[in-house]
Amino acid sequence: MSISKARITAIGSYAPKHILTNSDLEALVETNDEWITQRTGVKERRIASKEEFTSDLCIQAVANLVHTYNQTIDDVDMIIVATTTSDFNFPSVACLVQDHFNIKGTGAMDLNATCAGFAYALHLANGLVTARLNRKVLVIAGETMSKVTDYTDRNTCILFGDGAGAVLVEYDEHDPSFISSHMGTNGGGGIHVYRSGLSEVMQGIPLQGCGNIVQNGREVYKWAVRTVTEGTTQLLEQSQTTWDNIDWFVPHSANLKMIESICAKVNFPFEKTLHSATYNGNTSSASIPLSLHTAVQQNKLKYGDQIIIYGFGSGLTHAGLLIKWGIKNLT
Template sequence: MTTESKSRITAIGTYVPEKILTNEDLEKMVETNDEWIVQRTGIQKRHIAADDEFTSDLCIQAVKQLRDTYNVSLEDVDLILVATSTPDYPFPSVACKIQEHFAVASTGAVDLNATCAGFSYALHMANGLITSGLHRKVLVVAGETMSKITDYNDRSTCILFGDGAGAVLVERSDAEAGCFEAFVMGTQGAGGISVYRSGLSRMMNGQALDGHGKIVQNGREVFKWAVRTVTAGIEQLLEQANVSREQIDWFIPHSANLRMIESICEKANIPLGKTLQSVQHMGNTSSASIPLALQAGIDSGQLKTGDRLLIYGFGSGLTHAGLVVRWGVSAI
């Protein structure tokens, strides 16, 4: 990072739907069982949005929790930045729905789609916009209703995904150094065929697409790419931040699959005990998985103000983004 950060994360809120889909429930839907799912993914259950509950609804609830828990004002938010690959509509954006609900008088509002890396991308963008002086208070939200694009006849993907949302405030920090210490990002667009959702185009890289608007994934290829790419990215982040592994308090990767997290930790020489994740009880919630893991760390009393975090998102595109961040949220 060539420019000293001028921003810090000051508040967080999360939300997951009430409905729970267990492995036992999935046994009644497809040819699978609890032992097989846990052995391969570590997932025990996931939260599923109701038929009339959409991504903006989840995001609004997460923002409400942020506001009420930390007693913060949203009136002076000057940008709402939402990471999602499952918006309610192609347009208007989820960010616009959030602006409408909270009646923020004067703010920009935009969605970005970096799939499972979305929260990391949004944090990086928020820090850049604040550090440059263009903005002072950015509401970063990540929300997904993955269940609405999941094929529940496909036993290889339907066991993975859940729904949820998380929100953080990123604010200008004039009195002290900012919390963002390093970042790395990259893209391997040729790997997009390994995990996609078909849309208007039915072709990619000269290949016909399947899926009919649902998720299609080559799990083996994505697994290999993620382990290789994130491991290399971690080395770059540590070098850029000039810190050792021992100086990282918590590693928070995208919670795609517990076995994938275990493999990344092994290859990157990071103790699994220093990892925060949300996949076991919430499934793969795409862009929302990292804020949900952060909230789990707060709820368990593990994550504390001033802790140094290594956050890493990765997913379809194929795209990835990692950051080293000092946790700036004060204890309640």
């Protein structure tokens, strides 16, 4: 059982204005709306402009959080940004966020756990705050996946979009959010979804893609369904609870068909999942906070709800948390 002393107190998000629909993709690759929808559930995705980068999306998400909840972030003492598409190799996106808001006296770091990044960042923030190493952590997940997508590859370009989400994690020993956590890695499966870089081979296999995403969707699908099923079981056993007590399931929005398969495996109603794939596509680490914030805006997600979030992606890596939603409803 958790000894957490950290609570999620505010949330914000941002998605670029430009929309790329399934119909738009018909002009780029051999595909159509029916084919994409049946296989992924994605109808459209938001795309950053040439002048818009991951730090810009993250800054907008934080600004949305500050405005919506009338929050002060001058006293934030750690910024964690989960991303795989940073503006530069260095400086980090977290440093760019710190500079924009002129937050003095804060640490700043980027974390790369791909599509599991938001769950990993929350896990880290909870640990830092519970250990009293920090008192107020700004956790951000932001991606510009469109900048690393090959729009001649119909197997990947139909999936990805851009966006960012942010939450505040603060010290609260009386009303903590974090109940249990579970994570794991299967590095041997990294060859099934990667973005090539300096190395030309992985596990002795020549790489493709020239810096863009390459994915073996079938293998990732099978791994994800099996792994998330097992991981959520671990979360529930740790907390000595069952799916009957879970209000919402929030998996990474990779593909709605995949989420349906996971729900069927664990016998949880798909209608009680929160996702962002339909109108945002697969936004990697940003998909879970986008799903959460959308649910807050739609008045679905309420203070005190018990939720399971579960991220999974390249690495292959995965992480999940059982959380009591700690954000008080706005009046």
